[in-house]
Amino acid sequence: MSAVPAVEISSLVKRYGSTAAVDGLSFQVAAGTITAVLGPNGAGKTTTVEICEGFRRPDDGAVRVLGLDPWRDGAALRPRVGVMLQDGAGFYPGARPVELLTHLARLHASPLDVSMLVARLGLESLARGRAPLRRLSGGERQRVALAAALVGRPDLVFLDEPTAGLDPQGRRATWQLLDELRAAGVTVVLTTHLIDEAERLADHVVIIDAGRVLAEGTPQELTSGVSDDVIRFGGPPRLDVGSLRAALPAAATVREVAPGSYEVTAPVDPSLLATLTSWCAAQDILAEGLQVGRRSLEDVYLELIGASAGRTAP
Ligand SMILES: Nc1ncnc2c1ncn2[C@@H]1O[C@H](COP(=O)(O)OP(=O)(O)O)[C@@H](O)[C@H]1O
Numbered sequence: 350m351s352a353v354p355a356v357e358i359s360s361l362v363k364r365y366g367s368t369a370a371v372d373g374l375s376f377q378v379a380a381g382t383i384t385a386v387l388g389p390n391g392a393g394k395t396t397t398v399e400i401c402e403g404f405r406r407p408d409d410g411a412v413r414v415l416g417l418d419p420w421r422d423g424a425a426l427r428p429r430v431g432v433m434l435q436d437g438a439g440f441y442p443g444a445r446p447v448e449l450l451t452h453l454a455r456l457h458a459s460p461l462d463v464s465m466l467v468a469r470l471g472l473e474s475l476a477r478g479r480a481p482l483r484r485l486s487g488g489e490r491q492r493v494a495l496a497a498a499l500v501g502r503p504d505l506v507f508l509d510e511p512t513a514g515l516d517p518q519g520r521r522a523t524w525q526l527l528d529e530l531r532a533a534g535v536t537v538v539l540t541t542h543l544i545d546e547a548e549r550l551a552d553h554v555v556i557i558d559a560g561r562v563l564a565e566g567t568p569q570e571l572t573s574g575v576s577d578d579v580i581r582f583g584g585p586p587r588l589d590v591g592s593l594r595a596a597l598p599a600a601a602t603v604r605e606v607a608p609g610s611y612e613v614t615a616p617v618d619p620s621l622l623a624t625l626t627s628w629c630a631a632q633d634i635l636a637e638g639l640q641v642g643r644r645s646l647e648d649v650y651l652e653l654i655g656a657s658a659g660r661t662a663p
């Protein structure tokens with residue numbers, strides 16, 4: 350693996366009017382890895398990758414892509430970098446998918462085989478027909494855009510929500526293709542709001558919200574940095590979580606994550622479990638489906654995003 354990062358983002362700032370969509374963001378992408386930029390809608394994911402793609406200019410901070418400045422060195426980067434915009438945007442709506450891909454392939458020195466890509470992405474039925482992009486479903490357009498990002502055999506690809514709107518088979522096919530790209534040494538940067546996608550695919554996950562990095566690491570690092578376990582149980586809705594909180598050790602948190610669905614986060618030991626079940630008994634509640642588990646990336650993510658929303662709320 351090269352010591353020079355494929356992408357280096359330092360103290361990046363992008364403002365739209367008085368609001369900062371990207372607010373001092375820094376992270377690096379190691380060559381030959383898959384990095385997922387994970388965050389809710391409006392977190393600043395698209396703005397960040399579009400700056401890396403040279404489509405938007407930063408207000409402050411710096412971005413290096415393959416050692417170059419994407420705003421100035423676009424001509425040098427274009428043959429080496431594949432780009433898939435959000436919603437598969439960016440193509441003439443009258444273009445026919447296979448003609449488009451064949452055309453793009455001709456612009457590159459050693460393109461991938463178009464019919465192989467078409468088959469891998471389940472686009473054969475489109476290849477037989479002559480429908481232009483504007484007649485395709487959203488998911489089909491997305492897959493054409495993914496193929497267009499990959500056809501030039503890039504060293505680095507930026508994929509903005511590549512599986513949004515895809516059916517489960519489409520998602521799996523995309524994931525497998527991205528695994529293979531990594532195996533072939535391609536660097537992949539993707540954005541997603543899907544926690545399972547980040548967990549399944551990424552070597553490195555950067556969780557962002559409100560234009561800032563909240564946490565980053567491998568999925569394992571993100572979930573093991575905290576020693577807390579989580580206890581989940583079901584019961585009647587609107588239990589007095591404050592009273593349960595008060596009964597438990599100070600480090601515990603209690604949340605009703607959905608009506609009638611409770612989560613206690615704490616370092617779990619037998620005495621804590623006993624306290625919990627006796628509190629339930631005192632309320633005449635049978636804790637249904639009670640289970641103790643390690644925190645998942647989803648738990649970590651929801652907690653980070655929740656805390657971030659708390660800080661930025663007016
Ligand atoms: N061209 C623009 N003009 C004004 N505001 C924008 C523009 N693009 C994005 N924003 C705002 O910046 C924030 C971040 O947007 P975006 O980068 O698209 O986030 P994400 O991709 O994570 O959903 C949002 O609040 C969005 O409304």
Ligand SMILES: [Mg+2]
Pocket residue numbers: 394395396435509
């Ligand atoms: Mg976006």
